[in-house]
Amino acid sequence: ENLKFFVSANLTLFDFDEKEATKEFVNLKKEYDNIFNLESNHPFEWRFEFPEILDDDGNFKGFDLIIGNPPYIRQEELKELKPHLAKNYKVYKGTSDIYTYFYELGFNVLKDNGVLSYITSNKYTRAGYGEALREFLLKNVKVLEYTDLNGIKVFDSATVDTSILCFEKSKSKDNKFKYLALSNEILKTCAYDIGLYKDFAEFSQNSLSKESFTFSDENTSALKAKIERIGTPLKEWQGLNIYRGILTGYNEAFIITTEKRNEILANCKDEAEKERTAKLIRKMLRGRDIKRYSYEWAGLWVIGTFPSLKLDIEQYPALKQYLSQFLPRIEQSGEKGCRKKTSNKWFETQDNIAYYEEFEKEKIVWNRISSDLCFSYDNQKNFILDSMFSITFYSNINLKYLIANLNSSISKFWIKNNAATLGDGIYGAKIYIEKLPIPKINSKNQKLVDELINLVDEILKAKEQNKNASTQELENKINSLTYKLYNLTEDEIKIIVNKEQKWKI
Known part of the structure; x- marks a missing residue:
């Protein structure tokens, strides 16, 4: 009663909620007791x-x-x-x-x-x-x-x-x-x-x-400085873009098998709906699918209901029916048991993904965390998850030259000496990869560049014919060419080779 009298006497602009006020009073009393009972709790002064x-x-x-x-x-x-x-x-x-x-x-x-x-x-x-x-x-x-x-x-x-x-x-x-x-x-x-x-x-x-x-010791530091002097950080390459993959907020709903995709398409009422829906369900790669130069698709698809598309879900009844079974889990309300709070609609992915068209281009993809950072070449319009990144170009730069460098021993040496590590793994986030120094193509190194591209073509062809094909000999040739690209001496090459042998132990 005293509490009610005090509050009503002092609040004139707001309604008094006795239940809420009592609750707050209990909390305040607990804080008061905690402060003034310190002595009995044997405090450390x-x-x-x-x-x-x-x-x-x-x-x-x-x-x-x-x-x-x-x-x-x-x-x-x-x-x-x-x-x-x-x-x-x-x-x-x-x-x-x-x-x-x-x-x-x-x-x-x-x-x-x-x-x-x-x-x-x-x-x-x-x-x-x-x-x-x-x-x-x-x-x-x-x-x-x-x-x-x-x-x-x-x-x-x-x-x-x-x-x-x-x-x-x-x-x-x-x-x-x-x-x-x-x-x-x-x-x-x-x-x-x-x-x-x-x-x-x-x-x-x-x-x-x-x-x-x-x-690093002096020799390693000097070699690292030389690599940085000869190469140009990727973030300074005009036309180069690095994008993170898709954050759905609930992969259990948005990542589906080929069987489930076919089931959704079979439930479409006509060919027009089926065609619209098929355009939204895209082939996707996970981090574990990425290998050196190539990848192994696991038969998975991502439902690309990106907020940036501003979709009307009523135009996709079969897709709506499928996604609705995951309500309220996929609500973007921030409530317990739901996705984080956003302004996006319940059927949309968590991130806006305004750059989704980049995934349809020729690109290089890699997993953010890997025991042996691998870069894969993709020209099949695969989409990727948020644990991965992709590189695309809008200028006339050959991505095969770039991937030869990315998968080389020199790049591994530089990344290992600059990126964060997680146990035996490498943290290949954008902030590290965009600083990787790779020589730009010019008239002096054009012959080496062409040889590197040809070797990558041979690797891709071998992997296409047999996913388990050994390409180590071709990769060794790529390493030899990249050493020339950076003008490394025999002693500098030994530093990289010795480091690489230690990492494999």
Whole structure:
């Protein structure tokens, strides 16, 4: 009654909802109890537990050492925190996972010359969202050690690749730090005590940049720089487009077998409807269908009801009947058990896909995450899913020249040294592939270009005749030609070959 009297006395413009107000009051009381019952919950007050980090006047001096395993929470779950993070952290990036902010927080509570050591996801070293953090670290700390755990499972519940960064809160113009790419073999050698391992590599902190933390020896770094000097990043090629595949929001409804496609078409009332419907159901490729140069179609189709087409579903009764059985699951309302909230209609795909016509062109396709990044040539108008990307051209550039380079050992070397890794896999997202440097075609290299195109034609012909045909000899010839394309020396070729052999182990 007191609550009702208070609210009614103070609210004149809004209706009073007693049920809602009571609910809010209960929540407020819980918060109140939580705050004022802290003492009985045995709170940790570090200023009392560690008085030595305060000076004689009680001012905070900082910790000598911080060791931690910050939480890993994806940025999609941080919506309510983002305004606070943006206001209080220099390393803020809207797409950053929460562990990145703990580096700045740890730095702030370290005393000068104090040491911090964290085990976290290693994605910040190369991902776009890590650029602000990389810049912050390079400006403010002296890296002491970096251990890449190389997909070794440290935590049973963690699905991300991890690394250990150890730094000192000080600056150094020409700092050298220890680096270890950990492997199971190394762990066995030192009886699972890394402290006993002596063969750490040594790198200069000056070799790191805000663009990427790439840990390479001098010869590898020099070779990488040469490749970048001779080639031109794909994003600078006029007429080249890279597109992500189709996000349906619910593949169980929109991806169908040939049998189901035939059933839907058989339910069309006349030939006109059947023709309209057939145009919307397109052959599609999944990531697992992609092989080197070629692909193996699994007999699957995607229902291409793209919002950009502005379709009237009433013109497709058989398709409407099929899709309606998945209601309310395919509603785009954001409600529990439905697809995410969009302005699209229930029968449409989740993404707009205004570029759907690009999939009908000659193109190169690849899976975003793969143990051995493979690029496939497609001129059969296949559509692809959102786990994949495609390259198309609207200028007169031969895609077969491009795919020869993409599948070459040189490209694999460059991608492995620049892209993020996931366990044994490579993360071939657009942000990495568009930076891949490939020599543009000119009068000086035209002969090599023609030879590469001819070899790709031979590979495609062999795969068409027998999908299991061995094309290794042809691919070896392509590698030899690409080495010439980049003017590599015998020593530089050895670096790539040796790296490739290690990746295969």
